[in-house]
Amino acid sequence: AAGEEKTEALIGRENARRIWDMTVEGLDLMQRLIAQHDIACDYVPGQMHVAVKPRQVTELRRWVERTREHLGYTSLRFVPQEELRSLIASERYLAGTFDARSGHLHPLNYTLGLAAAARRCGVRIFEDSRALDWENGDSLRVRTAAGSVRCRHLALCGNAWLGDTAPQLARRIMPVGTYIVATEPLGEARARALITNDAAVTDVNW
16 A cells, blocks of 8 residues: 555665556456456446545645656546545545546455356366465475365465465565445435445545
8 A cells, every 4th residue: 555656665666667567457457357258246447546635635646647657557637626526425535536447346256257267268166175385396286184286386365364374475465454334225326426436435545
C-alpha cells in the first residue's frame, strides 16, 4: 500500500517500474481470462481512490501526473470534488481519482471459474491435500500427508499463511489487515444512488 515514489526509494526506479508493469499486466490478464472462459464473476470496471484530507488531494493530483508522465498510464484521471459528489452520495470526500482499467469482481466466483477452465484444459485439482513441505533437488517435490508429487514448476499461493510450508519466505511476507463493512441488502435503487458509477471505492491509505 505505497505509492510509486516510495517504492522507487526502497528498490530503485528500474525495479519499481517492473513491479508497476506486472500489476498492469495482471489487470489485463484477469480481464482476458474472464472473457476467454466466460467466467461469471460480476466484473465491473472502474476503481476510485478518495481523499478525506487536503494533503491527500495534493497527493492524488501528483499521483495522476506522475503515472502519466513517468509510466505512460493514461487510464487514471483526477476527479474534483464537484464531480465526485455526483458519483458518491457523501460530502465527506474532497476529491478522488478514477481508474477505468481497474475494477471489482466476486473473488470466489472468479477463482471457481479459473478452476473450471483449468480442468477443461486437463488440470487435476486435489482439494483437502495440505502441502506439508517441499524441496528442490534434481526435481521439485511437494510432500503431503498421503504422499508426494514431483513437478517442474511450483507456485506458492498461500500468501501470509504459508507458515511452515515455506519458512525461507516467512521474513519476506508481511500480513496486512483489510477491512470491509457489509450491510443488509439495500436494493438496487439505493445502491445505485450511493455510488452512481458502481465503481470500487477506497480511501487513500498511503
